[in-house]
Amino acid sequence: PDAMVVIGRPEGDRPSYLQWLEEDLPPQVVFEVLSPSNTKAEMRQKLEFYQRYRVEEYIVIDPDGKAGKGEHFIAYWREGGALITSDFPQVDWTSQRLGVGFRLEEGKLRLFFPDGSPFLGFVEALAEKDQALAEKEKALAEAEAELEALRARLKALEDPS
Numbered sequence: 001p002d003a004m005v006v007i008g009r010p011e012g013d014r015p016s017y018l019q020w021l022e023e024d025l026p027p028q029v030v031f032e033v034l035s036p037s038n039t040k041a042e043m044r045q046k047l048e049f050y051q052r053y054r055v056e057e058y059i060v061i062d063p064d065g066k067a068g069k070g071e072h073f074i075a076y077w078r079e080g081g082a083l084i085t086s087d088f089p090q091v092d093w094t095s096q097r098l099g100v101g102f103r104l105e106e107g108k109l110r111l112f113f114p115d116g117s118p119f120l121g122f123v124e125a126l127a128e129k130d131q132a133l134a135e136k137e138k139a140l141a142e143a144e145a146e147l148e149a150l151r152a153r154l155k156a157l158e159d160p161s
Contacts (some may be wrong), residue, residue: 001046005098007031019053026054028097034062047076051083056097058083061109072109123153 004027006017019026030050032043043060050058058076065072075093078085084149091104099114111119120128 001027001030002033003031007097026056028055029057029059029095030055032058032060034060034064036064047083050076053082054078057095059095059102063109065107072104072107074104 004017006022006025006027006093008025009022017027019114032046034043047058060074060076062072062074073090074085075090075091075095076085077096078084090102092101093103094101100119101112101114103110103112113119
């Protein structure tokens with residue numbers, strides 16, 4: 001998969017996840033990001049593979065919106081021993097395992113933390129960091145101006161002339 005979550009195994013880099021060497025613990029959540037070269041047959045095989053190896057949730061993200069009826073993501077979840085999905089295009093879904101929300105907003109897939117706050121993209125995170133830095137610089141300038149005013153008052157008190 002492009003990414004996966006395995007809770008209950010030691011951290012560390014692995015060239016591959018070999019389930020039989022990991023106490024037969026399957027990944028709980030698997031993410032696949034479609035590329036133009038992916039075929040429907042290949043994706044069907046992957047779904048069958050994750051079904052067989054007991055993955056709890058399988059999320060297929062289509063950044064170009066070309067899958068099926070234009071969905072941008074398809075989520076499968078385990079119910080009654082099988083991976084199932086909705087018959088309707090998904091626009092809002094929450095992972096039971098991770099608590100992460102997936103939502104289509106204005107044609108873009110957005111992810112949300114369990115508390116409802118959005119995951120930030122690189123540009124958004126950089127803008128937020130720049131804004132926080134600007135606020136800190138403003139607060140520092142105000143503190144320096146206040147300190148300078150206090151120094152001036154102290155000097156006036158020390159020098160009565």
